[in-house]
Amino acid sequence: MSTDSTGFEAAASRLRIVLVGTQHPGNIGAAARAMKTMGLLRLVLVAPEKTPDDRDAMAMAAGADDLIAAAPVFATLAEAVADCRLVLGCTARNRRVQLEQLSPREAAAQAVAVAGSDEVALVFGRERTGLDNDELQLCHAAVHIPSDPAFSSLNLAAAVQVLSYELRTTALAAARSPGTPPVTATPAREGAASHAELEGFFGQLADTLDAIDFHKGRAPESAMRKLRRLYLRAGLDSAEVRLLRGVLADAQRMAMLAGRAEPGPD
Structure with a gap:
């Protein structure tokens, strides 16, 4: 196994993708597939509207059904991220909840840096309404994918794919150059509060x-x-x-x- 792969797997072991209130089971499967193509294996579900073992979810997973089978299900987002050092909420721009706004690349840099020693969650909301204000308050920063304003609606699995790709490329780059985290990263502190x-x-x-x-x-x-x-x-x-x-x-x-x-x- 290459050093790059080993370094990526170390970071990926502390990175989780959290789907909140997913309404269509097929989107759970498609998100799991998007994750697995990028080597991310930790899927977490919060209050999905239908059981994750739904036939549509498994069909859309296309070989990533093991991620769905292993995914813990929580009643609330607070429970799902309780042990995390960094929580990033993927959302459209929200002017009512003023969080630091990160691009996918900036978010990946912070996530990979912190995942060197602590748990990190990237959180995705409901297909129609996204994360509500109370859920956004549980996040340390917001991640905004700069899609075309004229057609900005992005499918849940597509959003997961974008962030998963950025996480993988950032983690692989960090593995190739250990000890030189991206300048946008926030280094983890020893004993950081959960x-x-x-x-x-x-x-x-x-x-x-x-x-x-x-x-x-x-x-x-x-x-x-x-x-x-x-x-x-x-x-x-x-x-x-x-x-x-x-x-x-x-x-x-x-x-x-x-x-x-x-x-x-x-």
Whole structure:
């Protein structure tokens, strides 16, 4: 086995393709085929509308049915990416959820760099509506395929093929030149916080801001979106998340004590 192949397989072992709410089973099969042609073998399904062993899915897989048979099925995206260090959402441009926008090549560079030591997920949404805003909030960045604006509708399997190709070419290039990751890549940090750890922190942060009346009656969504982006850019490790959660726990305790000390009605 060549060094290139060995290096690619090492990266591919930590790369997963996640399909959310797939409506047509045939698209699961076609996506599995697209993955396998590029040497990606980890397919994950989130709440598909029909069972993945559907006849149409197997027919469209055309030899990649082993990926479908091995694919875990989760109820929510948060569960599917809980152990990931990097989550990239493949979507059309969305101005309501302000995520960093990456091209497929930039996304592949980041994904392959992080997959050197940590789990990475590339997430694809529903055929008609894509990922919803709550699901996009679980992603660290958005990946946009620059299709022709005059005919921008891209089939799910075609989108998976584009990203799978970029992942393969980037990983093979990295295997040929070890120690020189692409300049657009974000290097993995030792002890980096997992997705589940970060989501636990964000949940506690939201509860704490409510407890101290930070929003003063304003809708909390905008502030939380900005705070999520701020902390995701920081690249927190597990120890830092524990420290911040300790601060939040004390803030919640003080808010509770202050509430108890407030004078009652006359």
